[in-house]
Amino acid sequence: MATGMRTGDTSNSPDSEEKNAQLQVSQPVDAGEHLRQPAKLPSYSQAAAAQRLADKPEPLERGATYEASQTRPHEPGWYTKRHLKRKNLRGTNARVAVTTRTSTRTMVSLGISIASVLLVAVIIFVTFQGFANAVNQKYQSRVTTLQDILPKDNLKLYDAQGDLIYQAQDQGIQTSLPLEKISPNLIHAEVAIEDQNFWKNDGYDIAGIVRAAIADLTAHGVVAGGSTITQQLVKNTIVGNHDNALRKLQEIILSPEVTHYYTKNQILDMYLNTVYYGNMVYGAEAGATRYFGLQDTPKATAAQQLDIAQAAVLAGIPSNPALRNPIAYPKNSIKRTLEVLQQMYVQHYITIQQKDAAAQEIQRPGFIKPTYPPQEQAATYVSYVMSELVNDTNAKLTDLSRSGLIVKTALNLKLQNYAQADAKTHIQQMAAHNMSNAAVVVIDQHTGALSAIVGNIDPNNPKYGSFNVATQGYRQPGSSFKPYVYATAFQQGVASPGSMVLDAPLTIPMCCGLPSYQPQNYSRTYGGMMTYRHALDNSLNIPAIKIEQAAGIDQSLQTAEKMMGISDGSTTKAANVFYGTPNISMVLGALSVRLIDNTEGYATFANGGVRVPYHAISLITNQNGKVVFQPNTHGKRVIDAAAAFMITSVLTDNSARYDEFGPCSSLYLYSNSTSQCYAGNPGKITPAAAKTGTSNSFVDNWTMGYTPSYTVGVWAGNNDNSQMINVTGVDGAGPIWHDVQMYLNQGRTNLHFVGAPSSVVKQNGDWVLKR
Template structure:
């Protein structure tokens, strides 16, 4: 059954397939024959394929109802129009947004470019600043403003300091009051100990404080920046300078400790009134001084420190002398900051406010008056010569000059000269000059350049070191020494004091010298002739010794030259001639004193000097004078001159037994009565130039050499004055002062090169 069914099914399917096949065959048979597309028959067959043109007026089958509701087309038109407008707006917005985005991108790129340029420029500027100032940073302590020049006497008394470029005294930080350190930090840079040299929060805080207070109460610059400004980049108020500060301040902080920075700052900051640094400010405003235990800056209390700390931000308007109200207001601000930051208690703040309200809180103090003006002038001249420096270079050189000046002696000599000149007014003497020298060391202990340094016409002229005057008979010992040294004469040699005519060459009239007294003494010794300053014997011994050899000895002893072909300051003026022995050349008092000091030192010349040592402000010695002696005269000749000039009885004929050349300690009347008191051995010689213009007394003891000149600044003639009357009393007083409270000291004995013959000294044969 199943098989049959299956067979029936199969058969039915085959019949169906056969039927379909038969139909396909019939259809195939109905298709026209395929012809080539290019044949005419094929073309004719295709003519029937084109559809027939529609017949006009014929209705085709289809619905005649409206496809759309009424107004549909209008709405569609309006919608399309609205859509076009919307699309245009969208497109416009897209274009605008695109342009905006492009602008933003371009702006961002520009900003990035500017930032990049700024960064590159800043880096280049930073490198340039570092390259320019790196050397200064590493040597900052060496290029800090130096202290003003200070000159001290031999006892350490300050006698002069330069002030034309301000006064400054550098101290180590430990010698500055902590009160001042705290006050400066509180008002200027409260994060000093922590910041890297700059403080952005400090700048913002300062701006807020200034706005709140309606004025400048706090500075934006740190202490390190201020140090950079004051010492490296300058104080021009420009953005460039501020930028340089910000670049260099961190480097300063890396290179130096905070203590070093604070020390440099407090020693160089300007406190107004031409004072720099804590030490000078403490002296200027509060009359504080170094007392040997504490410096002036160490003595500053809270109120004083707060007052000083308020000045640097505006020294012109906040210095307490000129603007006390401004200073007071600023000091209160400093005290407030010190209290807020914990440096002082409320009680200390209140006490400080009470102190600054006292009438005498500020004690304006001027620097001590210059002392020994003419001595100082010579020291400055010696400094310029020795250090090859200009006066402007010395002003803030930081040099400390210790001199050989004995200030008490200087003042005594000054007063003595002034007193004796006043006593000689009737003789037309208006001025005098004094030089005191230690012949063993060359130290110049005193220089009186004139009796009135404040005189508007002549006060600044130092006769001792600047005046070239004729020495008169005080030149004679140099000629005598030349003859003694050569063995041409000795103190005991005899000479005829009588009228003399000296023939001159080249048709010149004969020279006829005369003694001062216009009298003649006949035969006498050279000792007697020199002690009584007789001219005829002097001419004769010069003829024996020779003008050129005598001049050479004088030049060596005084260390002078004719100045030809050199820049030497120690020179003489005039032409050497037969009258030279009578003092016709012009020389300085200080050089003549040097020559007599050489006699006193046995023929060994030690260069004279007013400066003992020159140190920098760190105490390093940078200059010491040459004190090495040079033998320029034989010991024998020096001894014979000293022995002659110290023979007081030998000069009785001209000067008497108790003249000013004789160093006795009692009164003149007691001396003439036979009671001279203590007598100090001394060798001395007077001199009076032609026409009584210049008056000299030169001489020495075993300790000191003193030279004195008296006369008039305008070279006018004196009236009836001799060496013993004009300059002599001043010399006498100064020598007595020098030997006061000291035992009388005799001159050294004769050297082995001399012997006594016929009662006087001669060279050993």
């Protein structure tokens, strides 16, 4: 192949030129036309190249040589550079492709993530809204009535003078106060340590929750709660204190609702009166008393008297009452109190000087003064009050502890303590007569107020101390029942105090084959003809049987029932007052009766035949001062004034009972000594009507009676119903009755019973019904 010749390129060859010349000659040329020849194009032009596209190179001949150019088409290294460029281009393209694919995937992932987040957010929002709506629907009524559903104060009982005698402690002690009666120091301390944004937040504090969460994570445990005061109030009163996220979420949902319905002062009022301060005390008032011995005064409540140091101690307790109360854990309390003081200073509630002074105060000996509630007083009286409280309020006993009720009773505490001590002393003196117990009831006959109830001489006795003989024990009243029968006869006009009766052996035939009944006097002797006045004053049995026969057993029973509280007098209701079957021996005390009911009957005599229901409770109010209950103190006439007057006339006649009791018995209220009385100098005399009673076999011993002011009933005997030895009413129960009446009437002057009603006149020296 010749050098410089390209294979297949024949355009410039001799043969080619020759052929072209022949072609040109052979073609005719029209006259007048120019000779047309194909344009010759440069071989390097694109058009020439295009014309040659269809040319097929001639096959190479073996052994031939062709001309070829020896010039290099490219400079040295061009192909290497091109290779590297292409390699770099391929790498770049690959990287671009990877980047493109990665970016695409990233954008897709980001889009999916954003969409997922939005979807989750929507789901969470919808779920939260649904949950919030459910929570609001469930608790809305509790939010709007929050002040009504707050934990109530503990039950408190006061005597007639306003002194606290009992408070329920089994479910904690709480005394609610208006916010203005709580020290501002405590308000500032609580806000500073529990909820520094209280006055401006909506019931929850996101910043506080975050701070608490960080503190908990840092300490690897729960060291801060993040709950606002409003949230704590919601927890304590609405949703409960279960330690879980659901409860926390409920707090956050409900707290704005509470903030919407109540002012900040109202929320703080509710919180400070119910927050738990440890040691079974709730609220500022109870805490101030429990830890610092502060007591209410006419000028300020205990909670109003809290200084900065005391307030800081209390404010430090609620976050952990078990471990931060200053009695059991003083070091923990001091550490927490210093934190409270620091926050009060930082938030500008106190100055640095006040902070330092309070920090010194809390570490002084005696700063904490543990003060326990006073011991229960008048245990048997309180026991009866609780039973009466259940009846008056229709509440269960277990529901009364935190009922918020304030009960004013009719109790005269000094009288109660005196009667309790006097009964115990006398029973000890009568031990040789096998007398081991006594009970006392005192009633103001004008109002029905139970001024004292001694249920037994030893309320702390583990064997029988809880049994209240005065209100629970049914005992035979002996001759103390006779005045009811006599009053029936006097009212009917079948007899009068001056009527004559024969005290002689008596035999009463009985029906149905039963042996005849032959009653006996206590002395086993007979007095012959006498007045009913004399017979009743000396407690003779045979005249009593005769007047019962004249008056009628059923009629006499109805009189007793009405005087003791059965208003309609039906015998079917007698089981409420009496125990036993009414029969001819009823006048001698065969029916068992409670001391409190027998005392009410005598109080009806004392009140001229008008019965006023007895009551131990004078007033019940709730903790807001609203009256819940007042007893019925309106009397109802149950026997004629004439009958009541004649009974009083008989039972006050000390001279008429000389035969049985002598001139200076315990039924006679004289101020001087017994020896002076027998010497004819009894001293000041308090008018009193009295009657004794002794049951069969000396099991029960009674003295019942009244002055113009009070009615007193006394029972003496044994809890096991064993017989006493040689004891009469004037010896057993009489001295206690005498002492209590003398105590009640000391210092009283111008005492006298109401005069004779117009329905009676004197005839033959004694009173009779006017005809």
